[in-house]
Every structure is written in structure tokens, then in C-alpha cells.
Amino acid sequence: MRKEAIAGWLLASKPRTNHARVVEQLGLAIVAGEFAVGDVLPGDPELQQRFEVSRSVLREAMKTLAAKGLVVAKSRIGTRVTDQCYWNLLDEDVLRWHFSSGVSAVFIDQLYDIRLLLEPAAAAYAAQRATAEDCAELRSLAAKLGSPEFDWQSQVEADLCFHLLLLLVGGNPFMESMVGFIRAALEGAFTLALKPPVPNRDAEMRDTHMAIVEAVERGDVDAARAAMENVVQLGRRSAIYAVERVHTS
Incomplete structure (x- = not known):
């Protein structure tokens, strides 16, 4: 993927085709x-009527859902x-649907374990x-955080763009596929972490992301890795705090 394409990978837009819908x-x-889990979906005629689509569109949609497990x-x-163990959590749609339907602190913790491996x-x-x-x-994007x-x-998009750009500039095709x-x-x-904002996060977000930028500018591999680990762990705590706040409110 070209780095210039990141702008098109920001916040998800609404489905534009009947198949996507x-x-x-x-x-x-x-x-x-x-x-x-285990339920049999309604038959084609009922689903066609529910979504107001043709049989061919419905069948293609079912193939897409089957490919996602x-x-x-x-x-x-x-x-x-299918049983949840077959759901492809690495699929961005499946992961996004989990967030839309509500996630637990355990789910967030496990997700951040994977971020801690990759980022x-x-x-x-x-x-x-x-x-x-x-x-x-990267420096320009980090400067927007907490401003x-x-x-x-705009800050969420800057944060997304920062992390996606960092993923791509390394030039590793396996990373790119993620x-x-x-x-x-x-x-x-x-x-979860930013809406509503977690207290006292503004300066911390900017400073911790700047630490990554400075390490990358120096070519300091160990410092870049450690700075990103710090960002991921801070993000983990903020996201879990946000989830628990929602569940107790």
C-alpha cells in the first residue's frame, strides 16, 4: 500500500452498495x-424482503460473511x-462490529496484547x-494530538494516520497486510479513550507520540520500540478505564 493512500483508510464510512449494506x-x-451462535438465519425470501435486495446480492453477502467465519x-x-472461535477477529469489519456492539475490559486487554506484539x-x-x-x-501528526x-x-484521525504511517514506512509487507x-x-x-476524553490525556498523548518520532529521527531502534510500547500500554489503560466507566455509569 502506498503511504499516500492512508487518508482513504481513516474513519470508516457508511456502506455504499447493497452488498456492503x-x-x-x-x-x-x-x-x-x-x-x-448455532442459530439458523432466516431463509432467502425473508432476508430479501428485509433488506430489499435481489437473491444474487444476498448470496454474495452470505459468501462474504462466510469468508469472515x-x-x-x-x-x-x-x-x-458459527461458534465464535471461528470468527476472524483480524478482519477489520468483524473487529469493528465488536466495538459497535459493545466490548468488555477483557476484550480490550486481549486486543492490546496483539497491538503490543505488532506496533x-x-x-x-x-x-x-x-x-x-x-x-x-509523523512529527506534524503527533503535534496535533491534544492540541x-x-x-x-481531527485528533482521532491524526492518531490513526500516525500509527498507520508508522506501520507502512518500515516497508515490511507482512506488517502492511495488517x-x-x-x-x-x-x-x-x-x-473509547477519547470520547468523552480521559482526564489529563492531552499533553501525555502529544509527548509520548513525540518520543516515538524523536527515536525514529535518530534511527534508535530500541528507543523507538520502547516508546511505542509505552504508547500502547497507556492506550490500554485509557481504553479499559473508558470501558469500565461506561459499565459502572
């Missing part, structure tokens, strides 16, 4: 428990919701390979 609504309904088609039985390594790669132009862009000059959505997952994880978790 059916996938979105059925996928969210499954993850939210409207259709429980949410459903399986059985002859003479119908399309059944410090990405920062280390960036310290080895980032160009002066990359560093300037009163930018509204909440962009969709990281985007969904960041969007969901940062939304």
Missing part, C-alpha cells in the same frame, strides 16, 4: 447476538451462525527505514 447489517446483528451454509439446513516492531522497522519526509509527517486547535475527530486490522483496533479503542 447487507454484510454490515447482518454481520453486526450476528456479533451483537441478535442471531446467536461468521456463518456456514449446510445443505437442507440453511445458513447457521513496537513496526516502530523499530520505521527507525531503520523512515525518510526525512516520513519523519516530518486545542483541533476538534475530537493495516486494516490496526485501523479498526485503533479507531475503536481510541474512540
Whole structure:
């Protein structure tokens, strides 16, 4: 993926086609428990009427959900919701549907374990390979975080862009294939942590992200890795705090 394409990977937009709309609504309904594990989905005629789509659009949507691990088609039985162990949590849609339907502190903790595996390594790669132009862009994005000059959505987009750019500048194609997952994880978790804002986070967000930039600029692999670990751990605490605050309010 070209680094210039990051702008098109920011906050998810509403589905624009009938196929995408059916996938979105059925996928969210499954993850939210409207259709429980083991349930057989309504037949084609009922779903066609519910979504006002053709049979071919519905069938393609079912194939998409099956590819994400949410459903399986059985002859003479119908399309059944699979056990959650088969759901592809690395799929950005599936992860986003979890955030939309509500997540627990345990879910957040496990998600951040995966971020802790991926993102410090990405920062280390960036310290080895980032160009002066990359560093300037990272510094510009980090400066927006916590700034009163930018509204909440602009800061979330800057944060997303910062982490996605850092993932790409390392030039590792395997890391690049995780962009969709990281985007969904960041969007969901940062939304939890920033809306409403967690107290005293503004300066901390800017300073901790600047520490990553400075390490990348110096080409200091160990410092870049450690600075990103710090950001991920701070994000973990903020996201868990936000989830627990919602559950106790």
C-alpha cells in the first residue's frame, strides 16, 4: 500500500452498495447476538424482503460473511451462525462490529496484547527505514494530538494516520497486510479513550507520540520500540478505564 493512500483508510464510512449494506447489517446483528451462535438465519425470501435486495446480492453477502467465519451454509439446513472461535477477529469489519456492539475490559486487554506484539516492531522497522519526509509527517501528526486547535475527530484521525504511517514506512509487507486490522483496533479503542476524553490525556498523548518520532529521527531502534510500547500500554489503560466507566455509569 502506498503511504499516500492512508487518508482513504481513516474513519470508516457508511456502506455504499447493497452488498456492503447487507454484510454490515447482518454481520453486526450476528456479533451483537441478535442471531446467536448455532442459530439458523432466516431463509432467502425473508432476508430479501428485509433488506430489499435481489437473491444474487444476498448470496454474495452470505459468501462474504462466510469468508469472515461468521456463518456456514449446510445443505437442507440453511445458513447457521458459527461458534465464535471461528470468527476472524483480524478482519477489520468483524473487529469493528465488536466495538459497535459493545466490548468488555477483557476484550480490550486481549486486543492490546496483539497491538503490543505488532506496533513496537513496526516502530523499530520505521527507525531503520523512515525518510526525512516520513519523519516530518509523523512529527506534524503527533503535534496535533491534544492540541486545542483541533476538534475530537481531527485528533482521532491524526492518531490513526500516525500509527498507520508508522506501520507502512518500515516497508515490511507482512506488517502492511495488517493495516486494516490496526485501523479498526485503533479507531475503536481510541474512540473509547477519547470520547468523552480521559482526564489529563492531552499533553501525555502529544509527548509520548513525540518520543516515538524523536527515536525514529535518530534511527534508535530500541528507543523507538520502547516508546511505542509505552504508547500502547497507556492506550490500554485509557481504553479499559473508558470501558469500565461506561459499565459502572
